[in-house]
Amino acid sequence: MPPGCASPRIFLDRDRDTDRVGDTNQRNKQTALTLWAALDRDPGAALPMLSELRHWQGPEPVGVQTCPESVVAQMFAPLRAAIPDLKRQMHIFVAGQSDALNEGDADGAHWVAGTGYYTGLAVAEVFGIPVTDADLRIRWGDFLRFDAAGRVTHAQTIWDLVDWCDQIGHPVLPRPRGAMHVYPAPTGFDGILRAPQDTQETAETLQLGRAFIFGGLNSFDESDLSSMGMAQFFHPNVKWYGPGGIGACLSLAEFETFHQKPWLTAFPDRKVMHLESLFAEGRILAASGPMGVIGHHSGPYLGHAATGAPIEVSGLDFWLRDGGQFTENWVFVDMIHLFKQMGVDLLGPLKRHAA
Secondary structure, X not given: OOOOOOOOOOOOOOHHHHHHHHHHHHHXXXXXXXXXXXXXXXXXXXXXXXXXXXXXXXXXXXOEEOOHHHHHHHHHHHHHHHOOOOEXXXXXXXXXXXXXXXXXXOOOOEEEEEEEEEEEEOOOOEOOEOOOOOEEEEEEEEEEEEOOOOOEEEEEEEEOHHHHHHHOOOOOOOOOOOEOOOOOOOOXXXXXXXXXXXXXXXXHHHHHHHHHHHHHOOOOOOOOHHHHOHHHHEEEEEEEEOOOOOOEEOOHHHHHHHHHHHHHHHOOOOEEEEOOEEEEEOOEEEEEEEEEEEEEOOOOEOOEOOOOOXXXXXXXXXXXXXXXXXXXXXXXXXXXXXXXXXXXXXXXXXXXXXX
């Protein structure tokens, strides 16, 4: 698709559609809150709410789980057992109907997404990460897909394990060029959208998001950063909160220097291809994809030489729009999964500490 994608298909163009989507969002939000509360308190108690689950993309080293029992046993029960005082802080909470196909045809799936911190003190090794006495703030991102009856069928979760390792003094990547451990809630804006949002704001956010993702991000000519036109979409003082290993960029200039140039040097042919979700609610845009970006590892990246290996980037994103630009961007990349495709086991060296 050429830069400057086709105008998005807007779902909220009739009163009855607005009411229907709004009611569905509110129902699904309540289910998501109930599910997360159960997973945090007693993961096994969440099993009845996952009866229709078919696919949950977990973070490496957990990976894909295809039944409720494995989601609990491989992901949430180990986390809860390792951090008995686990508490979930929520910074962003949104729902919407997805328009994730780059052809401009609506896929129509309903999603709920959230992000924030887990806090607590680990008392046992988990996922290969050793125990220390550090008070943790573990960044989480969850996307839940619902069927017409309001049941969760698919999900994607990323926990920032690289940043976790940095917090406990066992870094698995070189020190980030961006600021470390900077992942705040939206500045001057309540990102926990419990009530229905203005439909015109939602439509404008989705339109900007589609132009940015399928136009700007996919227009890199593999030589000149300006070919992507990021200044059109990002405010000069944009706050870009990247994952552990990359860090936070606190202006457009920092974003270009600390993240964009190294990323495009390493993966010059990368393209946004396979998003599972792209939706807006009010001024917040959300997107997810276990292989949302594809490309090849063609240049050095974070201390590791080019391998030529094909890569699929598992990622989650949240953006806050102000007028015609994005002012904040919360970015999750499963860095453990990315480097695994490059032949690097980032958590491998930690096993001797965890033993």
